[in-house]
Amino acid sequence: MTQAIYIDCHAGIAGDMFLAALVDLGADPEYITAELQKLPIDTFDLSFTKQVKQGINAQTLTIDFTEAHHHRKAADIYKLITESTLPERVKTRSTQIFTEIAQAEAKIHGMPIEEVHFHEVGAMDSIIDIIGCCLALEDLNIDSIYCSTIPTGHGRIHIAHGIYPVPAPATLEILTGVPLANFDVESELTTPTGAAIVKSLATHFGPMPAIIPTNIAYGAGTKDFDFPNVLRLVQFTASAAQQDTVQVLECQIDDMTGETLGDFLDSVLAKGALDVYYTPISMKKNRPAIALTVICELANKPFFEDYLLLHTTTLGVRSSTVQRRVLERDFDTLSTQYGDITIKIAKLGSKTIKIKPEFSDMRRIAHETGQPLHQLYSEISAEIHQHYGHLN
Structure with a gap:
């Protein structure tokens, strides 16, 4: 059982919105400020206050x-984090977020990541937002993070390189592979920092x-609209049996x-699909055929749709989003x-409900000993029952 949050990006997400919401959730602002002030960065002061946004007290x-x-290169920020006394998970999470932004900017501007020197990464407020959010997550002991689809808004904004359409180039690049929400608002709702965090x-x-x-x-x-410009966080206790x-x-x-279908199954699993299977069916003109099903994470939908179209003979792919529930597993x-x-x-909460031997081990022993697999299962099951006793 772990602590988790669901990020409801109703109005998009920015670094300051996320940090403010984490403090509203219970993160200690004095702890966050004290840890940030240990870093060799410009002098600053953080203040958290309540404000009503369209009826929501946030x-x-x-x-x-x-x-x-002043602004800093991405390489300087990596060094700042590595040489700090920040908790290890804060270092890891902060580095991951900065890397997402740096990779996006490096691709857009055609330069190595180490040489990226731009406002979005180097600005002091972004450094404070990102590391501050990771400190707040650590203070709250948040292990798992779930997130809604992301609205970006539309229109035009002024950035360091001129007038650009919304979402900003870095924001859109970072959100590659992330499901976006259709919210018709002429404004920038999600910033590069917010995009990189999620x-x-x-x-x-x-x-x-x-x-x-x-x-x-x-x-x-910071903006005012005719809807609540707020980021909502929902905290809950999660387990692997969670939906x-x-x-x-x-x-x-x-x-x-x-032969080719068998090869495809192996390859799609190697690419990170959660599951893949074939179902025999009959098609028009009385043709025997198979229904091919691939299950993947939401963010990987575009990749696996392309993979199906490129590596099978199908002319189209159907897609649906479904809920699943899995048991917590231990070995x-x-x-x-x-x-x-x-x-x-396998456990449901604190209760063990299933215990079974790993099939690959059983098959290996059966091949080595020449013993029928079903007999081996009976022997090992008896040993499991003797060793672990009744399920609890």
């Missing part, structure tokens, strides 16, 4: 600098999973050989007369 962040601040830290994108909320918080944006959302891709095929090693065997243990 936390607002203000950053004050006592002197003009791209780096969120493991699931889509509707809110089936959860029991334990805490709800709001972080306010989440996955993408199901399907197509029908009647003109591929068994143990059981010493038997045949050697060590990996045991898979």
Whole structure:
């Protein structure tokens, strides 16, 4: 069981909105400020105040600098983080976020990541927002992060390189592979920093999973609209048995050989699909065929749609978003007369409900000993029952 949050990006996301919402959730602003002030950065002051946005009482962040601040190269920021005394997970998460931004800017401007020197990464407020958010997550002991689809807005904005359409080039590049929401607002709703935070830290994108909320918080944006410009966080206790959302891709095929279909199954799993399977069907003109189903993470939908179209003979792919629920899984090693065997243990909350030997180990032993697999399963199952006792 771990602590988790769902980021509801109703009005988009920016670094200051996320940090303000985490403080509203209960993160200690004094701890965050004290840790940030240990870093060799410009002098600053953080203040958190409540503000009502279209009827929603939300936390607002203000950053004050006592002197003009300068921009830094991405390489300098990596060094700053590496040489700091920040907690290790804060270092890891902060580096991941800065890397997302640096990679996007490097691609856009055609330069090595180490040489990226631009306002979005180097600006002091971005450094404080990103590292501050990671400190707040650590203070709250948040392990898992879920996120809604991301609205970006539309229109035009002034950035360091001139007037550009919304979303800004870096924002759109960072959000590659992330599901976007259609929200018709002529304004920048999601910043490069906000995009990088969710791209780096969120493991699931889509509707809110089936959860029991334990805490709800709001972080306010600086702009005013005719809707609440707030970021909502929902805290809950998560386990691997929690519902989440996955993408199901399907197509029908009647003109591929068994050899090529078998090779495709191996290759798509190697590319990171959660599951893939074939179902025998009958198509028009009485043709025997198969229905090919690939299950993947929401963010990987575009990649696997392309992969299906490129590596099979199908002319189209159907797609649907579904809920799934899986048990929390653990592994143990059981010493038997045949050697060590990996045991898979499935739990629902704190209760163990299934224990079984790993099939690959069982198959290996059956081949080595010449013993029928079903007899081997009976022997090992008896040893499992003796060793682990009744399920609890």
